[in-house]
Amino acid sequence: MTLEEKQIQIVEEFGIFDDWMDKYEYIIELGKELPIIEEADKSDDKLIEGCQSRVWLDSSMEGDKMKFVADSDAIITKGIIGLLIRVMNNETPKTIATADLHFIADIGLQEHLSPTRANGLASMVQKLKMSALKAI
Amino acid sequence: MIVENEKIPFDINAIRAEFPVLKQKIYGKDLIYFDNGATSQKPQVVLDAINKYYSQENSNIHRGVHHLSQVATSHYEEARTIIQKYINAPLQEEVLFNSGTTAGINMVAFCFGELLTEGDEIVISAMEHHSNIVPWQMLCERKKCILKVIPMTKKGELEMDVFDNLLSNKTKLVAVSHISNSLGTINPIEEIIEKAHDIGAKVLIDGAQSIQHMKVDVQALDCDFYAFSGHKVFGPTGVGVLYGKKEILDSMPPYQGGGDMISKVTFEKTTYNTLPHKFEAGTPHIAGGICLGTAIEYLSKLDIDAIQKHEYELAQYAEQELLNIDGLRIIGTAKNKTSVVSFVIEGIHPFDIGTLLDKQGIAVRTGHHCTQPVMSFFEIPGTIRASFAFYNTKNEIDIFIKAVNRSLEMLR
């Protein structure tokens, strides 16, 4: 599946919810499922300090594809991270660095990615793309 | 125009009707606005005054011979008088307009700070807003002064016996909040002012969270400075007031240089204008000042005792209902509290609750509330804070409690 196809798939999944709370129920479930980073591995170089919730991000290369793991102390933030990683995982650095992540706005979660939101997500996307740029 | 003793009886429905914002739906739900500690909503009279100023009176003040300038100038100065009367300041020129509490505190830190010398001490408290911490740290760095902090108990009450010991003949200024924005504690400022004066120190009161909740009489308090923000007291953003005793303001050097604050300018020497203009360089927020006057006039017509009682009952009710929730802990349990309820829930991040409450139409604030030292003291990353104004109702609290419970069901 291409990065674009993954985005379309997520938008379709969210299409069945017409209520905000149902949408968040789903995000929370995703947050609970996301593999977490062990406490011992939450080193400062992985930390992205948001004003409110904190995010940890780690990346590695497998062949020519990138792999990400991430975590957050807030479950909703974690759920959204889960979506971002699902889209970005197993892609080449070039695809990641140039990706237009429109699905976030399409499913109505753009507020969480605004730099003023203070949940660390905007910085996380930035850091994720930076690590891809470095790997090109 | 000030109409005295014409109090409107407290009628919650009539009051709510005055605030158009409250009629809104957010995500399809009736807005419940519990973020009054951050900023207050504006009554129709204030909105009308803003519109009237820009559509009929807009012009620069203190400098035009023309009609509009004179109208604007007189309305601006009338607003100053309304505020002077409301806080019972002895003199009109002791009421300085600025951009808010932060601006007032910074001005005192800079200008009063100019009178300090190495080794002088400033006392603040453990529950201050960053606005009442950082300006003093900057001053201490600049003037090699020493900052001392009155500690607090786990209830969020100042340790007054320690305060006694912090005071000495080196203490030049005590700067404390009247009411803590993150804990709701009403501090014993009368006692603080008296004790500070006994040893010859001046006192600045950060009134950002108090003037909207209670009667403030700067003469009865005998504080030397009192700072507040227009936007938290039903007025516009970007405008605020610093009250200062005339003899102290006169002894302080000016803050910023510019238009309006001068008496005579030559390239050799400039002499400064008298109060209040000495501290009001440049074109001020004219509409803001005038409409803050309107807001204060509106407030002065309400029955402040009834407001205080209503807000107290709301906070009591909210705390009582919240405490039924498993794992919930109220942060800030002082005996003397205003209508701020800060809480944490075991195992749940405040951000998650805040996000889910938002989607149910409820506005609260989550995080450290610009009081990081308070959060460190309680060893928490932040709290969820519901802060009530007189237009809030018990019914809203019932909906809020249900919404918190629903959020918890989803998160747990």
Ligand SMILES: Cc1ncc(COP(=O)(O)O)c(C=O)c1O
């Ligand atoms: C106790 C206290 N002091 C100072 C401030 C700063 O007010 P402003 O941002 O309006 O200058 C606030 C605002 O949150 C406050 O609650």
